[in-house]
Amino acid sequence: MQKAAPRRRGTALALAATMAASLGLAACGSDDSAGGKKTLTWYINPDVGNADASKGGQATLAKECSAASGGKYQINVQLLPNSASDQRIQLLRRLAAGDPSMDLMSIDPVFVAEFAQAGYLAPVPASLEPQFKEDRVQSAVDASTWKGKLVAVPFWSNTQLLWYRKSVAAKAGLDMTKPVTWDQLIAAAKTTKSDIGVQAALYEGYVVWINALVAGAGGKILENPGAEGTDTKLGLDSPAGRDAARIISTIAKAGLGGPAMGGNQETESLDMFAGKKANFLVNWPYTYGALTGDKADVAATIYPRTVADKDSAPPYGGIQIGVGSKSKNPTLAYQAAACVTNQKSQAEYMAKSGNPASRKASYTDPAVLKAFPNGIAATISKSLDQAVPRPQSQYYGDISTGLQQRFSPPGAVTQQTPKSAQKFILDVLKGDALL
Amino acid sequence: MSTIAEPTPESTETSAPLPKAGRPKLTDRAKGERNLGWRLAGPAFIIMLLVTLYPIAYAIYLSLFSYRLTDPDARRFVFLQNYVTSLTDPLFWQAFITTFVIVVVTLVIELVLGMAIAMLMNKIVIPRRTLRTIVLIPYAIITVVSAFSWLFAASVDTGFFNHWLHAFTFGGFPLDYDWFGGRWSSLTIISLSEIWKTTPFMSLLLLAGLAQVDGAMEEAAKVDGATWWQRFYKVILPNMKAALMVAVLFRTLDAVRIYDNPQVMTGGANKTMTLSMLVSNETINRVEIGMGSALAVILFIIVLIIAALFVRGFKVDLTGGGK
Numbered sequence: 175m176q177k178a179a180p181r182r183r184g185t186a187l188a189l190a191a192t193m194a195a196s197l198g199l200a201a202c203g204s205d206d207s208a209g210g211k212k213t214l215t216w217y218i219n220p221d222v223g224n225a226d227a228s229k230g231g232q233a234t235l236a237k238e239c240s241a242a243s244g245g246k247y248q249i250n251v252q253l254l255p256n257s258a259s260d261q262r263i264q265l266l267r268r269l270a271a272g273d274p275s276m277d278l279m280s281i282d283p284v285f286v287a288e289f290a291q292a293g294y295l296a297p298v299p300a301s302l303e304p305q306f307k308e309d310r311v312q313s314a315v316d317a318s319t320w321k322g323k324l325v326a327v328p329f330w331s332n333t334q335l336l337w338y339r340k341s342v343a344a345k346a347g348l349d350m351t352k353p354v355t356w357d358q359l360i361a362a363a364k365t366t367k368s369d370i371g372v373q374a375a376l377y378e379g380y381v382v383w384i385n386a387l388v389a390g391a392g393g394k395i396l397e398n399p400g401a402e403g404t405d406t407k408l409g410l411d412s413p414a415g416r417d418a419a420r421i422i423s424t425i426a427k428a429g430l431g432g433p434a435m436g437g438n439q440e441t442e443s444l445d446m447f448a449g450k451k452a453n454f455l456v457n458w459p460y461t462y463g464a465l466t467g468d469k470a471d472v473a474a475t476i477y478p479r480t481v482a483d484k485d486s487a488p489p490y491g492g493i494q495i496g497v498g499s500k501s502k503n504p505t506l507a508y509q510a511a512a513c514v515t516n517q518k519s520q521a522e523y524m525a526k527s528g529n530p531a532s533r534k535a536s537y538t539d540p541a542v543l544k545a546f547p548n549g550i551a552a553t554i555s556k557s558l559d560q561a562v563p564r565p566q567s568q569y570y571g572d573i574s575t576g577l578q579q580r581f582s583p584p585g586a587v588t589q590q591t592p593k594s595a596q597k598f599i600l601d602v603l604k605g606d607a608l609l
Numbered sequence: 610m611s612t613i614a615e616p617t618p619e620s621t622e623t624s625a626p627l628p629k630a631g632r633p634k635l636t637d638r639a640k641g642e643r644n645l646g647w648r649l650a651g652p653a654f655i656i657m658l659l660v661t662l663y664p665i666a667y668a669i670y671l672s673l674f675s676y677r678l679t680d681p682d683a684r685r686f687v688f689l690q691n692y693v694t695s696l697t698d699p700l701f702w703q704a705f706i707t708t709f710v711i712v713v714v715t716l717v718i719e720l721v722l723g724m725a726i727a728m729l730m731n732k733i734v735i736p737r738r739t740l741r742t743i744v745l746i747p748y749a750i751i752t753v754v755s756a757f758s759w760l761f762a763a764s765v766d767t768g769f770f771n772h773w774l775h776a777f778t779f780g781g782f783p784l785d786y787d788w789f790g791g792r793w794s795s796l797t798i799i800s801l802s803e804i805w806k807t808t809p810f811m812s813l814l815l816l817a818g819l820a821q822v823d824g825a826m827e828e829a830a831k832v833d834g835a836t837w838w839q840r841f842y843k844v845i846l847p848n849m850k851a852a853l854m855v856a857v858l859f860r861t862l863d864a865v866r867i868y869d870n871p872q873v874m875t876g877g878a879n880k881t882m883t884l885s886m887l888v889s890n891e892t893i894n895r896v897e898i899g900m901g902s903a904l905a906v907i908l909f910i911i912v913l914i915i916a917a918l919f920v921r922g923f924k925v926d927l928t929g930g931g932k
Contacts, residue, residue, distance in 0.1 A: 263893055270678050270896070292679035376878035433785035434765040436878065445766065568679065572895060582878050583790055605675060605690075608700045608887065608904075609895055 212247045212503050214510055216278035219254050219261055219493060222527040230526025232280065232514075239513035247506045249278070258282040258378045262571070269294040269498060276498025277507040278514075281326060283317035283563060284378075284570050286494055287400075290320040291568035296497040296504040298324045302512055309517075311558040313490045314532035320566070321400055325496070327511045328532040330523065332491035333557040334382070334456050335474040335550075342366050342453035353486065355479040356387075356421045359454055363430045370430050371443030371455030374422070374584040379439055381564060381574045382489040383456070384581060387418035389487030389562040390480030396565030396573065403569055403603040408596045410577075415592030417480050419581075426584035436583035458491065459554050462546060463528035474550050476557055490561035492532065530554050572602050575609050665909070672903035678896035691903035701887065701904075707871075708883045710796060712864040715803045719860060722804070723811030730812065731819045741813075748809040756873035759802035763788040763874075792880045799870045799881065807863065811856050818852020819845070854923040861915055865908075884908050 216236055223229025227237040236249035254261040262285045268276055269289065281289065289295050298306065306327045307315055314328035336354070343350050346362035363370050373379035388395055393414020397407035409415070425431045432438060432446050446452035448465055455461065456477065465472060477488035495514065497507040513519065520531035525541035536542055537555040546554065565573055580595035581587055601607035635643070672691055676684040695701050730740055747755070761767045765785050774782035788794045822845050830840045846853065868885040875881045877890070888908055892901025 259894070266679070266896065267893075288679055292681075294679075376876050432765075434787045434790065436790050437764075437787070442766070575890075575894065585790070605900070606694060608695060608698045608900070609890060 211245050212506055214247050214249045214277040214503060214507055215275045216249050216251050216510070217254050217265060217276070217280060218251050219258075219280045219282075220256055221529060225251055225253050230522070232523070232527075234526070235514045235519050235523060238519070239510055242513055243510070247503070247510060249510055254280065258284070259571075262288075265289070269500070272500045273498070274500050274502050277501045277503060278510060279496045279498065280329065280493045281496045282378075283490065283492055283494055284566075284574070286318060286326050286496065287320050287566045288568045288570060289496060290325040294496075294499055295325050296499045296501060296507070298327070299505065299508050302508055305512055306515070309533045309535055311532055311534060311555075313558055313561045313563060314492060314494075317490065317492070317563050317566075318494045326494035327496075327508075327515055329493045329495045329511075329515050330520075330529045331532040331558055331561075332458050332493075332530055333554060333561045334386070334458055334477055334489045334491075335461075335553060335557055336476065336478050337371075337447060337455040337457060337461050337472060337474050339450075339453045339471045340473050341471050342368060350473065350475050353476055353479055355482050357482075359478050360421075360424055360428070360430060363454060364428065366453065368454065369432045369446055369452035370425060371438070371446045371452040371457065372425065372431050372435065373439055373443055373456075374426070374431060374435050374582075375437050375439045375442075376578045376582045377439060378574060378578075380581065381577050382491070384418055384422070384577055385564045386477060386487055386489045386562070387421055387480050388414050390477075390484065391417040392481075392484055393418075394565075395577070396567055399566040400568075403605075406567070406569070406600065406603050408573075408599060410592040410596040410599075412592070414480075415596075416589050419587050419589055419591045421480065422581065422584050423587040426587065431584065436585065459530055459546065459550070460528040462550060473548060474553055476553065476560065485560060487562035488557045488560055490558070490563040492530070530558070569603055572609055573599055576602055579609070668902040668905050668909075671898055672900075672906050674899040676897070676899040678898055687899070691900050692907070695900070695903055695907060700882075703880055704882050704884050704887045707792075707796065707881055708865060708867065708885075711800055711803065711867055711883065712861060714800050715807070715864055716857065716860055718800075718804050719808045719811045720857065722808050723815050723856070726808065726812040727815035727819055730816050741816075744812060745809045747806050750806070752806065752869040753873060755802060755806050756870045759798060759805075759870075760789075760874045763798045789875055790879070795871075795875050795879055795881045799867075799874055802870055802874075803864065803867065807860060811860055814852060814856035814859070815849070818849030818856070821852065822848045850923055854919060857923075858916060858919045861919070862912055865912060865915065884911075 216232070218225075218232040218236075221231040223231030223233050225233050227233040233251045236251050240248045254264055261280075261282060265276075265279055265281065265285075266289075269292070286295075303324055306318075306324060310328050311331050313333075314331040315324070317331075318324055318326040318328045336359075338348075338350065340350070343362065346366045348354055348358060348362050359370060362368075373383055385395055388410070391414035393412050394409040395415075397409045398405070401407070426435055429435075432443075432451065434442070438446075440457060443452070443455055444457060444461060444464060447455040447457075447461070459474075462469070462472070462474070477486045479486040495511045497504050497511065501507055515532070517533055517535055520533045521536040521539035521542055523529065524531040524536050525539070525545040528545065531537070531542075534555065537551050543551055545551075564570070567573060576599035577595055580591055580598055598607060602609045673686060673688055674684055675687045675690070726744060730737065730744065733740060750758075763770045765771065765787055768788075770788070771782065771784050771786055774786075775784050786794075788798050826844050826848065827840055830844045835843070866885050867883050868889065871877065871881050871883055872886055877883075877886050882890070884904070885908065888901055888904045891897050891904055895901070
């Protein structure tokens with residue numbers, strides 16, 4: 175026993191020394207790893223390449239901009255979860271914990287307000303602001319602005335189109351050169367015994383649809399963006415809200431959304447379209463790239479109208495780049511964001527990933543025109559001019575979840591649904607109801 | 610610990626004066642052993658307190674505030690308001706009923722099935738080890754993986770359930786039946802997957818209980834002319850009460866916390882949200898830390914009540930060895 179003690183102490187010392195050394199090394203590795211070159215972390219949302227830099231996604235932009243920085247910084251990418259809600263939760267958790275690695279973040283536009291209001295975003299340098307607004311579609315700038323100030327960098331700007339098979343539309347007697355309404359689409363689907371691909375699962379994508387329907391009828395879900403929870407005014411309980419409910423309910427009750435409409439997200443509705451169970455589909459522009467086989471019969475046009483005499487309000491989506499307020503290198507991070515969103519990067523990203531750029535010049539780039547042929551690129555650009563974003567509010571998460579819950583399942587939606595959803599969301603915002 | 614603290618005949622033999630009255634005085638050796646015991650177990654005990662008691666106390670403290678993580682400036686003390694809101698909210702009771710239905714349905718079916726499997730395993734001698742291994746396979750699968758398997762199996766597009774039911778009912782069952790389109794059909798699949806997954810656990814616990822039952826008592830009952838049912842009901846069951854309670858209690862508490870299966874399959878759609886999902890939704894999604902903590906505390910109290918009821922109802926003293 176006596177003899178063993180020093181040896182044991184020696185082992186403990188060795189262990190402690192190893193731990194201390196590894197901690198020290200870890201600390202070195204996280205910051206300037208290669209002789210003064212700063213390492214920036216970019217939390218990217220999944221796209222065509224995910225973390226693989228050879229596929230033309232955000233990881234490729236990170237690699238190219240690192241090389242172009244001339245040794246100033248090196249961007250490492252971290253992949254966020256698949257769904258927008260899960261992306262928000264991961265970012266939010268890290269931001270709330272003051273994680274200093276939040277240099278660059280790909281943020282869904284609906285969460286920009288919440289992050290900005292909570293003080294999680296570093297201020298945009300005044301010197302770079304003109305560059306971030308230059309040649310951008312208006313909806314992308316709006317989505318990056320909170321209370322009159324640019325708080326994020328417009329990166330890509332997504333919008334939903336109406337995808338259809340030309341032969342089926344012709345058979346149903348639809349003139350696709352003119353705007354079509356949801357009612358016409360429903361009638362066409364009925365006569366051709368075809369489904370319409372929509373997203374109505376209990377998730378963010380359902381709100382995309384509801385918002386587009388309400389806005390298309392000239393209404394607004396949120397009347398006063400930026401208001402405090404208790405002062406929030408909603409416009410769901412209105413003729414526009416009831417128009418939206420009527421369309422959802424008609425499609426669900428006639429079985430036109432497929433047998434599992436209440437569980438359909440983008441992928442399922444795309445599969446319905448690809449498998450020819452559906453010949454009409456509302457979905458994002460990646461649809462064209464995702465379809466395989468002969469695409470000669472596939473075309474896209476502007477999002478369907480809610481009411482015949484008003485322009486439709488196509489959904490606005492996309493990604494903004496935010497810089498965390500606890501980032502150790504905010505200046506470098508904004509320089510990296512400028513590189514990631516310059517004209518060359520934007521066109522390249524759009525052509526390779528299928529996600530539309532926020533810079534207008536990209537839509538005439540030869541590579542983009544090749545990736546989006548048959549006038550689809552021009553249709554996306556036109557749709558973006560017309561697009562209406564979802565409500566901008568620091569409580570967007572609550573508004574969205576409340577809407578999803580009250581409008582689910584789509585088969586149970588009635589003319590009373592908008593009113594009950596409105597009351598429910600307001601109760602939640604006041605703290606009088608659970609969500 | 611108790612054997613060290615109390616003087617045993619062995620420890621008093623070292624010439625210690627015997628106490629006259631009241632608490633027996635500790636011998637030096639007993640004291641030394643007790644101190645050593647504290648020194649050895651003390652750090653672990655303190656760490657246990659820190660990691661279990663601190664979060665509970667902190668959750669109770671937070672539950673008294675209206676506190677949104679993204680809006681820390683608006684944090685204010687609301688005392689029990691979060692509890693009042695929770696307990697008067699229809700969504701809470703909806704989640705409570707959903708959880709309750711899942712607990713009762715899965716518990717009853719698992720108890721019967723688990724008992725049957727346990728008795729089978731107890732009787733079968735030859736491929737005993739193989740059988741036990743096979744029975745345990747579903748339990749070895751991670752819940753989230755099994756949840757996805759059941760989701761895909763029951764889905765309209767990828768699933769085979771509808772094809773089988775369609776074939777077995779000679780076309781009576783619709784091929785495009787959407788299991789996840791309604792509350793009760795969703796709960797059916799959720800409960801089925803729970804039963805499939807945790808019956809092995811139940812049967813193993815019950816098998817341990819069955820092994821404790823003295824074969825001689827069964828023989829005696831048989832000689833006395835007891836029927837199979839009488840032997841089961843009057844001899845086997847009472848003699849495996851402790852194991853039965855452990856199985857029922859563990860499984861109940863497990864089911865009360867149910868999260869993965871409904872989260873993966875429906876995400877809480879069609880009124881299939883459980884209490885755990887509600888807690889996670891308030892705390893993680895809405896970052897309403899105060900309300901989420903209040904709900905977590907309520908769930909904690911429900912668990913305590915269930916545990917107390919079972920321990921009392923079965924009249925088993927688990928610390929005393931079971932019988």
